Amino acid sequence: MQINEKHPDELSRLLETAGEFIFRSRAEEYWAGCAAEVREELCRSAVQYRLEPFLYYYLWKVLPPERKTEFQKAGRAVSQNSLPLFHQFDSIRKLLNENSIRFVPFKGAELAREVYPDLSLRLMGDLDILIHPGDIDRAIALLRADGWTGDEFRYDHHFAPLERKGVNVEIHFDLPGFHSEEPAQFWKECRKTGNAEEHRLSPELNLLLQVAHAAGHEWHNGMKLLLDLAFLIRRETIDWNRVELLAKRFGVLSPAPLFAVVPELFRHAPGLPEFRGEIPEAIRNDFLALLGENCVFPQSSWLILMNEPGRFSPKWWRTRLKGLRPQVLYVRYHLEKGHPWQLFLCACRDGMRKAGFAVRSLRRRQEPQMQSYLKRRTHIKHFFEGFRQ
Secondary structure (H helix, E strand, O other): OOOOOOOOHHHHHHHHHHHHHHHHOOHHHHHHOOOHHHHHHHHHHHHHOOOHHHHHHHHOOOOOHHHHHHHHHHHHHHHHHHHHHHHHHHHHHHHHHHOOOOEEEEOHHHHHHHOOOOHHHOOOOOEEEEEOHHHHHHHHHHHHHOOOEOOOOEOOOEEOOEEEOOEEEEEEOOOOOOOOOOHHHHHHHEEEOOOOOEEEEOHHHHHHHHHHHHHHOOOOOHHHHHHHHHHHHHHOOOOHHHHHHHHHHHOOEOOHHHHHHOHHHHOOOOOOOOOOOOOOHHHHHHHHHHHHHHHHOOOOHHHHHOOOOOOOOHHHHHHHHHHHOHHHHHHHOOOOOOOHHHHHHHHHHHHHHHHHHHHHHHHHOOOHHHHHHHHHHHHHHHHHHOOEO
16 A cells, blocks of 8 residues: 655655764764755754754754744753753652652653753653652652642553643653553663662663654654654664564564664664665655654544544543543542532533544544545554564
């Protein structure tokens, strides 16, 4: 099934440029060798994919004045938005360390601080922390006592977000995309940082996590994932044999086929294993087109839910409706026990909102552009599932 016949050259060129900057450290030389129309094309692509801070970081000396001002402003905005998250992040780390809670920060904030060369290069939305199974109840109690508030139900790998001063933190008991029966086994792949009970994922497990998480979300943050992987490989020493062993142990996707789908970005990455499979041109085209369409069709959780293969199954209904359970509504709306009519009205409100989201999602599926987009997602999903260990 070939969905897209036109190769998206602009995105391919943007990925090639990012690879040159990250792995070869020759940004200004590369830029000087580009024609004027190519430079302007790269600037337009950077705006589309919210990579203005990336180009500014590497090219601030040689950017055209109007682009330099625009991209510098975008980078400062990212840095300013990150400050509250890092302030709360440091507060949580201090609290958990002082109370001997074993934890692993991961994803956005941890990557921005440990992997990226500058905080402005990594957009963040919330904080993600993996807690050791033996400490999870105590950790949540400590956070609530410290002013973090939120619902008291759990998803497939994390609890409902807790919020304080406009910042959300997700407490995880499993890694996204892994669906492990024994989450404690991840801790064998973690290393202590020297800060009491704080740990860090091994580079190999971190690499697999980024790929598993993005695949689980249908690659809707594909460009961010690709840069996460590139900077992680640039910063860390990766044992590629270990990567394959862990992928097989945890039953997750190896990153090797992804590297082969977008060779422009990873062409100069050190030590990448040779990929022996075949990547059809249609897959490459669809994946690049999917990255572009994700800027046009930003994924909503309801759009994903209303199109997943198991929709309307008993398990699907149980998951969708667990937010209407009385114990959840009591916490969400701060209700006192003994007021059934208040509980009923709150359940009706949430139920109607869910129904509204569902109807709008089903209606949007009829749009030709959305149909093409969903076909690409399915095409890519089935292709990568064929390489799952």
